[in-house]
Amino acid sequence: MAEVYTHMTMSLDGYIADPEDGTGELFGWYGAGDVTVPSADERWSFQVDANSAAMLRETLSGAGALVCGRRLFDLTDGWDDSHPIGAPVVVVTHNAPQDAAKRPRTTFVGGVAEGIARAKEIAGEKDVSIASADIARQALDMGLVDEVCISLVPVLLGEGIPYFTDLTGAPHRFDDPVVIQGERVTHLRYRVRR
């Protein structure tokens, strides 16, 4: 059965990027080990510790579709229609880009609930990953998220773009997490309590 989860790398003070979208202080763990994990796009691979490698391989093999917002889509130029996670992408936006037809593995939909429903159809038996914090927050408030995954990095940024903000349905409660300690990161996987 497909699970809907959100996964972000976060600082101890809750930021997923610095104020200029920089992730240098946060993404060190993707290169902090000596195990190579290939992504679905041959141009990219990860070089992580063994524990993080196991987690990444599970994520990569389980992903059936990815949901993101228009901001992340624009920042990454839609990953050239080839997201490293190896799954089709569903973009929540009110304005599909003009070159949408040239992106056969990307779907554009108008709302969060519709985006997740579409992603579940695409994913089938596999999981749906939410890759944008603003979509994750809205989906959480709508009760559409099964798991919240946080790769917690041992740094305080002081300022930046928060993972969780503007929640309208809080408090949101979770089960105790599955914890995987890696190099320069603590992976925490929380199941949402209904």
Add this chain to the structure above:
Amino acid sequence: MAEVYTHMTMSLDGYIADPEDGTGELFGWYGAGDVTVPSADERWSFQVDANSAAMLRETLSGAGALVCGRRLFDLTDGWDDSHPIGAPVVVVTHNAPQDAAKRPRTTFVGGVAEGIARAKEIAGEKDVSIASADIARQALDMGLVDEVCISLVPVLLGEGIPYFTDLTGAPHRFDDPVVIQGERVTHLRYRVRR
């Protein structure tokens, strides 16, 4: 050798209390198990899981002095001069209370650096615990903290009083943590990188 550490129970979105200083959603772990850990004040004890019990016993036996701000002192009425951690308290405040003389185990000092220095003298070979978030933040920015401890609770509060805010010296970087998983809490202990 005395260590200076700060320890708070924190939500996944970084809050140590709700906007009204309530800790109901956060402090559940202090009563979530079947192991009784007596505090230094016989009126109080903790009822926690075995892992949290070991952590709490170590904290209680290691504490040589506690530093807090005037706000927490007022909220708790100075713990009746008998903090559950069993150590003398140093309060950072510009105005000592009128009944200061009736509180033989409480010291009042005017600044954060002075407060920590005084606490280290009192603690001797034991540790100094910083119990107020605003003092912790200032001490961290001044390079006076050896360890940051977070008891991370599986809840998103959505709003409240943050552990880490208004940092002036960020980014602050830490070693990978010691992780202890308890019932309704993940204890994370980070050593500050110099």
